[in-house]
Amino acid sequence: MSKTFGATSTTDEVLDGVDLSGRRVLVTGVSAGLGVETARALAAHGAQVVGAARDLDKAQAATAEVRTQAKNGGSLELVQLDLASLASVRACADRLNADGRPFDVVICNAGVMATPKGTTADGFETQFGTNHLGHFVLVNRIAGLIKDGGRLVNLSSAGHRFSDVDLDDPNFEHTEYTPFGAYGRSKTANVLFAVEFDRRHKARGVRATAVHPGGIMTELGRHMTDEMREAMLAQVNAANAAAGAPAFSWKTIPQGAATSCWAGFVGAADAVGGHYCEDCHVAKPEPRQEIRDGVKPYALDPDRAKALWAKSEAMVGETF
Template sequence: MTNAFGADSTTDDVLRGVDLSGKRILVTGVSAGLGVETARALVAHGARVVGAARDLDKARAATEIVRSAATASGGSFELVTLDLASLASVRACADGLLADGRAFDVIICNAGVMATPQGRTADGFETQFGTNHLGHFVLVNRIASLLKPGGRLVNLSSAGHRYSDIDLDDPNFEHTAYAPFVAYGRSKTANILFAVEFDRRHKDRDVRATAVHPGGILTELTRHMSQEELDGLMKAMVTAPPDGEPPMQLKTVPQGAATSVWAAVVAPAGEVGARYCLDCHVAEIDDVSARAGVRSYALDPDNARALWAKSEDMVGERF
């Protein structure tokens, strides 16, 4: 697939000329950063967006710009409560959406945490795996029937998936020394694998799933990092690697959200289904010269099926 979009493209670039009137889209994590910009861009083109957030007061304040854009375009915006670190909250949110009964054209799993101190969710799962993967796993599968034929699931992953494959023998670091970025890597690999298996299970009804890397962006995602850790990360991002690859450039929030909306409503479904995308294109697999390429273990269908089964066991539900 060829297009005119790339790393510098913004949400407005990607959606220029696109009419989303009548499209209903769920976006998680709309209390800051990429989630707010994703929702704003979609409603600005007429979409009806449901935004999910843990702290509704914070989300209401952060999304004033979204409501203004919806009023101007004829779109709409509403909020629902969702705490991905609590399966009780996830199930309550899903139950509410099912009871409402209105279908979705797209679900964008944007919410997440990064490099947290070692901890547990309300259900006893390692914080990053439980929040980034298992919370979305339960939410999406519970409301999968609401995705219309022709619909899409977009999971926000990260180049951080390159830190680690999943570890199905010790997902909660009970026998492994905890390392924040290893845990983050496991959860981001899980986001990709979830998309791979969801796509396999639903493509026969014309529902596709993909995972995206937004790029390097300074958002609230770094809130769990010390200044020393953040400085180290920034240095690694802007220092040219030994193979001569150019330094990684930070993106603005509108540039970071561009791949999400591109994969959700612009890119051909057959091109992005069961794939990993960045900079508004499909990533190369195991391209060691590209820092933002995708590791083959994150797209492996057997790995994806094994994660699905393990996730079902962990949350106590079959989908």
């Protein structure tokens, strides 16, 4: 009988009894928060983790506990990756391809949230460019390294419910910019990317999924003022109350990273593939705006996923 996990499950609970010895995993964003905890949990269960980070000195200090807790052949090595620069993304992919060692799972954990309006090194809106396009190029360039039967896990968010992608104006050149509207677009893109990647690679057993980790106090929220955070919580709790749902509660970092571990190593491949997961289970479509759980149907739309893929290729000047 399989174990049942939920919102309060932790990484170690999800991976209890799971031997990851000999498994190799790429995790982006290992300089803080969920990325560090994901790497720690995987290495503690025997995985060889490759952690990608923009600031390697910061990542080296942040991941000391990962090395301390590594067991049964578990390990951590670091690679430099700035998702806001396609030159850095391509250089990282080139290094990984030159190394040639395959991955069992790739976890696209890194991201930014609710940033002021700005652009990446390549002129893309900051959140769409970093959260989606950077990972889009990285993953597609190293897709050949993902073993048959492997998995891709994209970290999305319930924030995808804020907005669908805008394929006509992805850089807010004609649309009024709002920090959470842009965040919502990027998180919807993370789901749609998983949907199309899954379609393209499932014939060889590679499955892709997107996950919502839950609300966690990490560096991801560094651009949010106290006023922004309070207003968001008030809005969420009002919606929860109207829907008869319990008030919002923060997750711990081990609880937040649990769904990534579950989707990558515990959930059935055919169950998670092409879907969106939350609280260590596959989420159901939920079109109602007032409900915070579930996935908006537009984020799983296969035609929308194909259109985003084509638009992303055009934007980065590369065909996959």
